[in-house]
Amino acid sequence: MKASSRYTLDDLMLLMQVLRDPQQGCPWDVAQHWDSIVPHTLEEAHEVADAIERRAFDELPGELGDLLFQIVYYAQFGSEEGRFDFHDVVDVLTTKMIIRHPHVFPEGHLGSRRQGVAAADVDTSRVGQRWEARKADEREAREARSLLDDIPLALPALSRAGKLSSRAARAGFDWPDHRGALDKVREELAELEVEIEAGHQENMSAELGDLLFAMVNLARHLDIDPEQALRGTGKRFESRFRDVESAVQASGQAIGSTDPGTLERHWQDAKRIERE
Known part of the structure; x- marks a missing residue:
């Protein structure tokens, strides 16, 4: 029976605690662990994207709920192991977003506001530069050894390739415009054709991967999301x-x-x- 007309986030976290209870919970939920939930998280994220693309907004609350449930799962694991809980997740996220948005929260806290300048009049290029600078500072604070260190391996291959090339481009490892990227596509296609003629399966796979990566670079220069x-x-x-x-x-x-x-x-x- 509901305590009120609508369940709350606290109710959802209580639900997870009960599901994970070794005595009264669900055997499937009790058996789950950090790694076993990851495939479900990726699947739920794709289902959210699919609902948005299909403009199936009536399905979206359910799909977003399924994705949120994955986060609650991880927070429960963290709580059980004494690492963190859901409230820590919310606190870290809110703090990080306030720090990354000094153009919105000039005094560095949630109650502060920008005065006199509408959002449409803010220089978005400078905002983007500050955002990347903040993220770079965070990577340095985590003792990252490379610009590429925090790009997740579990991302879809095209999305990850896009992030890899974008991150490298910020360090100057890039062509000045799309023509260089287009020439690279032609070069990789020619190399793939050579390996196809030679019948070298392993080399064909490598060259096909290079061609796809070159296409992702071209998409970035054309401001197109390859995924x-x-x-x-x-x-x-x-x-x-x-x-x-x-x-x-x-x-x-x-x-x-x-x-x-x-x-x-x-x-x-x-x-x-x-x-x-």
Whole structure:
């Protein structure tokens, strides 16, 4: 029975404590640990992104709740081991964001406010520079040995590649404009073609990876998120392929036995309909 009309964050944390209780809790939840939850966290984050992309805002509270539940899980693990609890997470986050936003909280505390300048009139380039400088200071405080130290290995490969190249670019390891990045794409494609002709599987894999990384660099120079671009391509492919399937079925054939020329014609029809 609810103590009030709506459950609160405190109720959610109590729920987690009960689920993890060795005597009264859920066997599955009791068996979980730091590493076992990570795949679920990544999955829930992708489901949030998917709901937003589909503009399924009616699903979003549930998906955001599932993602929040992952954070509560980690906070419970930390509490059980005497490392930290959820309130520490909130405190560290709030403190960090206040420090990183001196243009919003000029006196360095949550109650302070910028006066006389609307958000739209703030120099965003300077804000970005200060943000990166603050993050660099935080990395130095953690005794980071490299600019790349705190880029998570668990990120999707395209996203991680983008972060790696962006971080290196801030140190001057970059082309002056997109033309250099485009030339690098052509260079990597040519090297991949050489390895394909030679039939060296391991080298092909390495060169294909280099080509993909070069494409990510090009996307950065064009101010395009490669992860979102590829997801968009996936959605378009899915839509067109479903149209091809429908067209083949309407002709009384099975897609597996349809000749390539017919499939290509249906594919071009699907693209035309999409454009129209």
